[in-house]
Each structure stands twice: as structure tokens, then as C-alpha cells.
Amino acid sequence: MPRPYVLLSAAVSLDGYLDDTGPDRLLLSSPADFDRVDEVRAGVDAILIGAGTIRADNPRLLVNSESRRAARTAAGKPEYPLKVTVSGSGDLDPDARFWHTGGGKILYTTDQGAERARSLGLNTDVVPLGADLDWRRLLTHLHDVRGVRRLMVEGGGLIHTQLLTQGLADELQLVLAPLFVGDPRAPRLFGPGGYQGGRLRLLETRRIEDVVLMRYEPTAPGTGGLPAAADHHWLALACELAERCPPSDTAFSVGAVVVAADGTELARGHSREAGDPVVHAEEAALAKIDPADPRLPGATVYSSLEPCARRASRPAPCARLILDAGVRRVVTAWREPDTFVTDADGSGLLAARGVEVVVLPEHEERAKAPNHHLPG
Numbered sequence: 001m002p003r004p005y006v007l008l009s010a011a012v013s014l015d016g017y018l019d020d021t022g023p024d025r026l027l028l029s030s031p032a033d034f035d036r037v038d039e040v041r042a043g044v045d046a047i048l049i050g051a052g053t054i055r056a057d058n059p060r061l062l063v064n065s066e067s068r069r070a071a072r073t074a075a076g077k078p079e080y081p082l083k084v085t086v087s088g089s090g091d092l093d094p095d096a097r098f099w100h101t102g103g104g105k106i107l108y109t110t111d112q113g114a115e116r117a118r119s120l121g122l123n124t125d126v127v128p129l130g131a132d133l134d135w136r137r138l139l140t141h142l143h144d145v146r147g148v149r150r151l152m153v154e155g156g157g158l159i160h161t162q163l164l165t166q167g168l169a170d171e172l173q174l175v176l177a178p179l180f181v182g183d184p185r186a187p188r189l190f191g192p193g194g195y196q197g198g199r200l201r202l203l204e205t206r207r208i209e210d211v212v213l214m215r216y217e218p219t220a221p222g223t224g225g226l227p228a229a230a231d232h233h234w235l236a237l238a239c240e241l242a243e244r245c246p247p248s249d250t251a252f253s254v255g256a257v258v259v260a261a262d263g264t265e266l267a268r269g270h271s272r273e274a275g276d277p278v279v280h281a282e283e284a285a286l287a288k289i290d291p292a293d294p295r296l297p298g299a300t301v302y303s304s305l306e307p308c309a310r311r312a313s314r315p316a317p318c319a320r321l322i323l324d325a326g327v328r329r330v331v332t333a334w335r336e337p338d339t340f341v342t343d344a345d346g347s348g349l350l351a352a353r354g355v356e357v358v359v360l361p362e363h364e365e366r367a368k369a370p371n372h373h374l375p376g
Contacts, residue, residue: 090117167228198263219263
């Protein structure tokens, strides 16, 4: 289901702590970094924190810059981003500053927690998610009902851990402060859990006074039918490759990327690559990989258009090439229409042979863009 882009934001000590155990909040960021965070807040649709952060820090969670608030208003957005919190129990202080500053607020909770929250008279919309908290359902509700396209998550550590281990974090913005905490009782940024394998991709490093900002994105594909954040990154790359295809009136423009389970890119390709007028994207990518590569069975093929099940130009369609390569997972944006082949169902062919096929329709329009000149 479509969901917002999820950006995790945190500042930590050199030994990985979010705070110490003293009565006052440990200031890890510098004044210039606080201003950077304010700028990031101004650029999102919603900001989320956990109930524990409300209890521990009593934050207002505002965009402090008047000029940034004015720019939001001029762009037709609310003056402040939507403020979001999550609590299983719904037991929160109705006098906390979170509820009484800024713009709209929303509390996601359980069915039982919703009863408690309403009895307390919290100044917020209350959305029950069932017997348990479900992050995918929460994010889908934010996207579909509240129109949130970009979500900033500011903690705490449990929230960050859950979103990362469930493959739902698109970006991590981590600020490293030049100090140590050293107290095992203090809260840490990340706890134990089933994190995805592989290395994250470093997007940026930036010195900000005496702290360092590091931006990362995950690279490891999801497993099974549940998409992970990295699936969206890789499929977006496949759609970008489709835009590079030489134009044709007799074939689709498609991009493809093959990615190992640890997030290593094995190969990429696009339709009509290297002057071959009939080569398909998946065919071009797979041809660059040694068929004996042991990473292929655990890899994911990303294709902007579902792999073909039949083709006139060559004997082996792309779905067959994927099966022969031993790949067991395919992520695509768009089902093939009957423009050139009727009843094209590459996804059905793959699924019948045990391949997991995941369709991410939020990328469909971009996948279609280089093909708008074609009939149908």
C-alpha cells in the first residue's frame, strides 16, 4: 500500500546514546544543527514522536522560523506540519505541550488505548489501529487519509528501531555529537532486533559546528511480498533507466536492476541498450551477470514494467530468463497492457513457478511516462 517517505532523525553521543540519566535533557546538537532540524521540519507534512518522548521531554515540536512558516503558508500548506504520536495505552498527559502548540495532532493507538485517550480528553484526533499497533496500517492511513507524503520521525529509540527492522525507513539523518555518556541505564538510539542485512548507502556527510550530520538510505531488498523501503529506491532507479531508452513505436521503454540480498547492485539494463533494437531491459541486465553467481537465487529483479511472458523478437521472454537465472523475487511498477501482446501475464507465469512478484503502483505513472506515445 502507498505510504509516506519516512525520514528518521536523531542526534547521538559518540557511544550511541540519545540522552543521559540526569533530570535535564542532554543537548547533543549545536545551535546551527537545531536550525537545520527546523528547516527539515518545515519541509515535511508531518512529524512523529513516540509517547515516551512526550513523557520524557515534553516537546512542543514546532517549526520555529517565522519565515519558514510563512513559506509553508504561501505554498498552500498548513503553517505547521501535522504532529503525530503513537501510544499503545493511550495514557498520556493532557497538559503536555505537544497537544497545545502548533497545528493539527493525531494519536495512533490500540482499540483499548483509544478508550483511555478519549476519557482523558486529549486535544487530538484519535485513530485506533486494532488490538495491536501496526506500523504499515498507520503509515497507509497517514498517506491515504491525512495526505502525508513526507514524514519526519524524531524518536525515540524504540520507534526508530521498529521502523528500521520492519524495513519502513527510507532515510536516516544521524547527527554525531562529540561527547560520551557511558551510562548503560541511559536510552540508546537503536535496540536489538532483526535488522536487514547489508550496508546502508551514505548520501551525505556535513560538518555543522562541532557535530557531524550523516545521511544514509537502506539498500537491502525486502523479503517475500512485503515491500521494504529499499524496494522503492531500486524501483525508482529502474524507472529512471526506462527514461534513457531510445524511443520506439513498436516496443516499450523499460528499465531493470538486479540487486543481491545484501543490497549490492549486480547489474542494470534498459530496453534497446547498446544499439540492440530488440533487447529487453531484464535481458540486458541478466546478460551482465555470471549465471553461476551464487547471489542470484537470493536477488531481486526490479523492472519498471512486468517481465514479458511472450515476445516475437527472441525465443526466450524475460520471465523465462528470470526463472532460468534462479531469481525468486521480482518487484515491478506496472502490469503490461495489451499494446503488443494480448493477455500478457509475466507476473502470473513467474508466480506459478514460485517467484514472489510485488507490484508497487505508486511508481506506475513514472514507469508509464516514457511510453505515453504508444497506443493503448
